[in-house]
Amino acid sequence: MFSRFANPQRFVGLARWLGPLLGWGALVTLTLGLWQSLIASPPEAEHGETVRIMYVHVPAAWSAMAAYSAIAIASLVSFVWRHPLADMAARSLALPGAAFTALALITGSLWGKPDWGTYWQWDGRMTSVLVLFFIYVGYMAIWQVVEDRKRASRLAAITAMIGWVNIPIIKFSVEWWNTLHQSATVSMPESPGLAMELLVPLMLMATGYTLLLGWLTVRGMLAEIATARAARCPAPAATARMEAL
Amino acid sequence: MMRAILLRDLRLAARGASGTGLSLAFMALFVLLCGLALGGSQPALGPGLLWLAATLSALLGLDRFYQPDQETGALAQMHHAGASETAIATAKCLSFALTAIIPLILAAPFLALLLGMDGPSITGTVLSLIVGAPALTAYASVTGALLAGQRSGGVLAVILTAPLLIPVLIFGTEAANVFAADGLATVQFRILAGLSFIAVALGLPATVAALAANRGA
Numbered sequence: 001m002f003s004r005f006a007n008p009q010r011f012v013g014l015a016r017w018l019g020p021l022l023g024w025g026a027l028v029t030l031t032l033g034l035w036q037s038l039i040a041s042p043p044e045a046e047h048g049e050t051v052r053i054m055y056v057h058v059p060a061a062w063s064a065m066a067a068y069s070a071i072a073i074a075s076l077v078s079f080v081w082r083h084p085l086a087d088m089a090a091r092s093l094a095l096p097g098a099a100f101t102a103l104a105l106i107t108g109s110l111w112g113k114p115d116w117g118t119y120w121q122w123d124g125r126m127t128s129v130l131v132l133f134f135i136y137v138g139y140m141a142i143w144q145v146v147e148d149r150k151r152a153s154r155l156a157a158i159t160a161m162i163g164w165v166n167i168p169i170i171k172f173s174v175e176w177w178n179t180l181h182q183s184a185t186v187s188m189p190e191s192p193g194l195a196m197e198l199l200v201p202l203m204l205m206a207t208g209y210t211l212l213l214g215w216l217t218v219r220g221m222l223a224e225i226a227t228a229r230a231a232r233c234p235a236p237a238a239t240a241r242m243e244a245l
Numbered sequence: 246m247m248r249a250i251l252l253r254d255l256r257l258a259a260r261g262a263s264g265t266g267l268s269l270a271f272m273a274l275f276v277l278l279c280g281l282a283l284g285g286s287q288p289a290l291g292p293g294l295l296w297l298a299a300t301l302s303a304l305l306g307l308d309r310f311y312q313p314d315q316e317t318g319a320l321a322q323m324h325h326a327g328a329s330e331t332a333i334a335t336a337k338c339l340s341f342a343l344t345a346i347i348p349l350i351l352a353a354p355f356l357a358l359l360l361g362m363d364g365p366s367i368t369g370t371v372l373s374l375i376v377g378a379p380a381l382t383a384y385a386s387v388t389g390a391l392l393a394g395q396r397s398g399g400v401l402a403v404i405l406t407a408p409l410l411i412p413v414l415i416f417g418t419e420a421a422n423v424f425a426a427d428g429l430a431t432v433q434f435r436i437l438a439g440l441s442f443i444a445v446a447l448g449l450p451a452t453v454a455a456l457a458a459n460r461g462a
Contacts, residue, residue: 079454131408138405145395154458155391159405162387162451 006083008225019218026211033204041201051198053111059206061104061129063213067097068132071139072164075157084228085221087153090160091143092220096213098136105129135163246328247336254340263344264309269352272302276356286361292370292421295357296414299349299374303381304403304410306345310337310389312398315459320393324460330453334386338449341389342382350374369424376434377417379441383448384409390455413440 037055074090077083108126109119120126142159146152257263275298280286287294314320323333353374357367388406392398420433 127411131411134404134408138401138408141401141404142391145392145398145401151394151458151461155455158387158451158454158458159391162409162447165447 006085008085011085012222012225015218015222019215019222022211022215022218026208026215029204029211030208033201033208036204037201041197050111050114053107054198055201055205057104057107057111058202059209060100060107062206063209064097064101064104064129064132066210067093067100067213068136068164071097071160075160078153079157079161084153087157088221088224089217090156092217092224093213094136094140094143095220096216098133098140100209100213101129101133101136105133139163246323246326247332247339250323250328250333250336251340254337255343258340258344264306265344265348268302268306268345269348271305272298272349272352273356275301276359280359286359288361288363288366291357291360291362291366292373293418294360295353295370296374296377296417296421298356299346299353300381300410300414302349303346303385304406305399307341307385307389307402307406308392308399309345310341310385311393311456312389312395315393316396320456321460330456330460331449334390334449334452334456338382338386338452341385342378345385346378346381350378363425365425366421370421372424372429373417373420373434373437376420376437377413377441380413380437380444381410383441383444383452384413387448387451387455390452390459393456393459409444413437413444416440 033055038052041052041055043049043051071090071093074086074093078086078090105126108129112121113119139156139159142156143152146155254263258265276294279290279294279298283290311320314323320333324330350371353371354367357370362370384406387409388402391405392402395401416433416437420431420437423431423433
């Protein structure tokens with residue numbers, strides 16, 4: 001099924017209606033979700049009003065992890081089958097993924113101050129998300145630095161795959177480190193234990209973030225395809241203008 | 246073939262081309278600066294500082310891992326001479342460990358004295374560095390191979406390698422810290438050894454793939 005859309009031409013056809021669908025879907029879901037989470041939902045008993053940060057924070061962290069896993073999978077596809085579309089998908093996911101990681105870190109530390117009394121703690125989860133941010137930076141830097149496109153895609157794919165294998169190790173090791181040396185463990189409200197009026201806006205926001213991620217990726221891929229085409233055969237108008245100069 | 250590459254690298258190092266001296270000077274300077282900035286001897290922070298010093302000087306040295314040989318065409322020559330990428334990567338890792346990592350480990354006890362560390366603490370730090378050395382080498386090798394075609398990959402090398410080395414750094418320091426009380430048979434030392442194994446298992450194939458990609462395959 002996926003190989004059908006591995007043809008760039010067919011992918012452009014698909015993206016023509018999938019892109020707007022994802023984009024408008026994201027806009028509607030996020031508007032609804034933001035209204036629900038910031039205005040309509042009640043403050044939570046233990047956290048009070050600060051619980052509203054959760055609706056921005058938790059889906060951002062989910063999306064950051066999901067985006068990186070998608071990059072790793074796309075990189076594997078690109079590495080094994082050398083398909084340019086997989087490359088473009090991985091590359092387009094990187095910046096939104098890094099932005100979600102940064103959002104999760106920033107909102108997390110803003111939430112940490114009122115709730116735990118500190119902006120930052122060297123806790124397993126925070127540290128591993130910060131590391132994830134640097135892995136994103138490194139991945140994007142490879143694309144920036146290596147000039148030859150084909151080589152850049154191979155090297156970036158290798159980087160992405162190694163980075164992914166390291167994520168569980170980072171999480172696991174730092175949790176170990178913490179349980180050995182710090183008794184204070186921060187537990188997030190788990191979704192099953194979450195009341196319905198909190199769960200609905202959270203799920204709306206999560207869906208909205210996912211749709212937004214999808215929309216940005218499709219847009220990024222379309223831009224990449226257009227750039228690749230423009231490089232191969234410059235538009236007649238552009239050529240004429242260049243000749244006129 | 247591996248032996249030939251290894252001997253060539255060691256000969257180059259013996260003639261001063263590998264920058265071992267620079268790495269050592271950097272490590273010593275780092276410890277000196279730490280001592281000054283932190284206000285004198287810091288026995289409690291010693292293992293952590295020495296691990297940091299060793300890691301940073303290994304990172305600063307990793308642009309000499311494959312880049313010069315890629316630039317001069319030596320890597321291509323080895324390939325044409327029939328050396329597989331695996332053989333090249335293994336030989337290069339061995340020579341990096343011998344010329345870049347082991348000198349740092351040998352220097353660590355002397356620098357530990359500057360930090361005012363006691364005997365068991367120094368032994369623990371050196372042992373943990375030895376157990377962690379394969380991980381340092383393997384991840385340096387991956388980044389070195391990824392950036393082999395880049396002339397100025399220095400900062401990027403640090404950004405790419407540091408996230409991979411974070412677990413090693415954490416457990417290396419922990420293992421050194423618990424050595425004085427609990428000896429070698431601790432969870433920390435075992436995890437550090439496990440991390441080294443994982444690093445080698447991941448790092449060698451990734452190095453081989455990156456070298457192949459930089460060759461244009």
